[in-house]
Amino acid sequence: MRVSDATIVSVTGAAIGYDNRLVLRDVDLRMTRGEVIAVLGANGSGKSTLIRAVLGLVPLRAGRIELFGVPLRRFRQWQRIGYVPQRLGAGGGVPATVTEVVSTGRLARRGILRPPGAADRAAVADAVAAVGLTDRAHEPVANLSGGQQQRVLIARALAGAPDLLVLDEPTAGVDAVSQEAFAAALGTFVDAGGSVLLVAHELGPLRPLISRAVVVHDGHIAHDGAVPEPAGHHAEPDHDHVHPHAPAEPGSIWNRTWNL
Amino acid sequence: MSDALSLFQYDFMIRALIGALIIGLAAPSLGIYLVQRKLSLIGDGIGHVALTGVGIGLLMHRSPVIAAVVVAIIGAVGIELLRERGRTSGDMALALLFYGGIAGGVMLVGLSDSSSAALTSYLFGALTTTQTADLITIGVLGGLVLITMLLLRPALFAVCQDEEYARVSGLPVRTLNLILAVTTAVTVTIAMRTVGLLLISALMVIPVAAAQQFTRGFRATMTAAMLFGLLAAGSGLFVAAGLDTAPGASVVVLAIAIFLVVSAAVAVRHALHRRRTPPAATEPEPQEVVLR
Numbered sequence: 001m002r003v004s005d006a007t008i009v010s011v012t013g014a015a016i017g018y019d020n021r022l023v024l025r026d027v028d029l030r031m032t033r034g035e036v037i038a039v040l041g042a043n044g045s046g047k048s049t050l051i052r053a054v055l056g057l058v059p060l061r062a063g064r065i066e067l068f069g070v071p072l073r074r075f076r077q078w079q080r081i082g083y084v085p086q087r088l089g090a091g092g093g094v095p096a097t098v099t100e101v102v103s104t105g106r107l108a109r110r111g112i113l114r115p116p117g118a119a120d121r122a123a124v125a126d127a128v129a130a131v132g133l134t135d136r137a138h139e140p141v142a143n144l145s146g147g148q149q150q151r152v153l154i155a156r157a158l159a160g161a162p163d164l165l166v167l168d169e170p171t172a173g174v175d176a177v178s179q180e181a182f183a184a185a186l187g188t189f190v191d192a193g194g195s196v197l198l199v200a201h202e203l204g205p206l207r208p209l210i211s212r213a214v215v216v217h218d219g220h221i222a223h224d225g226a227v228p229e230p231a232g233h234h235a236e237p238d239h240d241h242v243h244p245h246a247p248a249e250p251g252s253i254w255n256r257t258w259n260l
Numbered sequence: 261m262s263d264a265l266s267l268f269q270y271d272f273m274i275r276a277l278i279g280a281l282i283i284g285l286a287a288p289s290l291g292i293y294l295v296q297r298k299l300s301l302i303g304d305g306i307g308h309v310a311l312t313g314v315g316i317g318l319l320m321h322r323s324p325v326i327a328a329v330v331v332a333i334i335g336a337v338g339i340e341l342l343r344e345r346g347r348t349s350g351d352m353a354l355a356l357l358f359y360g361g362i363a364g365g366v367m368l369v370g371l372s373d374s375s376s377a378a379l380t381s382y383l384f385g386a387l388t389t390t391q392t393a394d395l396i397t398i399g400v401l402g403g404l405v406l407i408t409m410l411l412l413r414p415a416l417f418a419v420c421q422d423e424e425y426a427r428v429s430g431l432p433v434r435t436l437n438l439i440l441a442v443t444t445a446v447t448v449t450i451a452m453r454t455v456g457l458l459l460i461s462a463l464m465v466i467p468v469a470a471a472q473q474f475t476r477g478f479r480a481t482m483t484a485a486m487l488f489g490l491l492a493a494g495s496g497l498f499v500a501a502g503l504d505t506a507p508g509a510s511v512v513v514l515a516i517a518i519f520l521v522v523s524a525a526v527a528v529r530h531a532l533h534r535r536r537t538p539p540a541a542t543e544p545e546p547q548e549v550v551l552r
Binding site: 095097099140 | 292295296297298300411412415420421424428430436468472476478479481
């Protein structure tokens with residue numbers, strides 16, 4: 001069943017954007033099974049837009065996007081994809097427990113009318129355990145820290161047992177303990193043969209997992225290959241990612257340093 | 261209060277009570293989703309639109325309830341499609357729809373040969389107007405709303421919690437949103453004879469607001485809200501019968517009373533809890549750097 005070189009995400013000559021505002025153009029990206037791709041870039045470079053387009057959340061203006069060999073428009077096997085958005089919605093103040101939120105990750109597999117069975121409950125409990133939140137499973141998500149909420153979101157994606165995880169800045173503003181828990185859960189997923197497409201501003205503890213980096217700059221893909229090494233003072237362990245005098249006009253991307 | 265009890269010897273009171281209880285149960289089961297997606301006042305807007313339907317029904321000497329259901333569904337679907345497009349002008353479009361709905365309704369009722377008492381009975385409810393045929397309509401449609409809300413709870417919860425995630429899960433998001441819009445319209449119109457078009461929205465929202473002060477999960481909130489809705493509808497009807505007040509207003513006042521009692525109880529429990537236990541050592545934020 002396992003085809004080692006099967007293409008799972010394919011973006012060809014894509015122009016992506018909203019009404020009157022093209023965010024990305026001439027985008028080509030091919031991702032094969034088992035890869036862990038980090039999409040890097042400065043804030044506002046369009047890196048989130050790229051993965052949101054792959055999921056069909058941002059309109060495709062030109063070109064083609066295929067998931068698991070099926071054009072996006074006709075793609076229906078959504079249970080194969082686990083999406084982790086940037087943050088948890090507030091839900092209008094109606095409380096929801098960790099387990100309730102993670103359970104929605106089973107819907108793609110279960111369908112909307114079938115009540116959850118033993119297998120669903122076990123998958124939810126396993127996913128909550130994988131991110132280290134078992135002792136908080138029945139607490140309202142609103143009581144959790146930002147990092148713990150982020151772990152709830154990855155548990156929700158893992159609960160559906162997807163083949164591909166798509167994560168939008170999973171570690172932004174997340175405390176160190178949660179980042180480690182996050183990296184561990186992701187590592188287990190990758191070891192089991194899963195593929196990961198993630199957007200990041202800084203990689204932190206995720207760095208050893210990344211097999212390929214795609215750098216988005218100025219509306220197109222500027223680099224596709226090895227993870228760029230942090231340069232200059234960015235490489236120092238105590239570098240705090242503050243850029244008080246960043247150039248107003250970004251020059252060539254090769255002169256720039258990446259926050260990894 | 262014995263007067264109120266004796267009134268329940270009459271069939272019309274029994275019918276009104278059954279109708280109110282069904283609505284008391286169904287309205288919060290739907291309202292929780294509206295609160296969750298921050299559309300608490302949508303029921304009110306659809307109530308305004310439904311009044312135009314009442315006016316059309318009265319003017320054409322047809323059933324005002326059926327006409328109101330049809331017009332309210334058209335209005336609700338229209339509002340949902342506007343919301344989906346996410347235009348900032350949607351806010352203004354809603355205002356036009358709401359006020360157009362109520363103004364059109366009042367004018368049409370005026371043009372028909374109905375009294376202003378008839379208008380008031382639709383706006384605020386009237387005890388004596390629930391006929392057996394109405395009760396059957398309320399029972400069937402209210403039951404349908406309730407079953408839909410319970411059966412689709414996982415899917416509706418997912419859509420209201422995180423619409424984009426629901427989309428990426430392959431859920432039929434637009435269909436689910438339209439189901440929510442249509443059931444809101446249906447609930448508003450079947451409730452207009454007992455609670456009234458202008459106050460039904462309160463019965464969708466206030467029991468949820470009361471419940472979520474002490475619950476931890478969505479399912480628990482829904483259950484508690486439905487019990488509060490039942491309690492407010494039942495006790496409100498007793499008060500309306502005893503004091504000869506409009507049932508809608510009485511039900512809503514009782515719902516607000518429940519909200520205040522729950523708020524007070526939660527505040528007392530917090531105060532007691534704080535006195536009994538020493539200030540909990542809050543989990544320290546993990547350190548970002550290793551200190552040596």
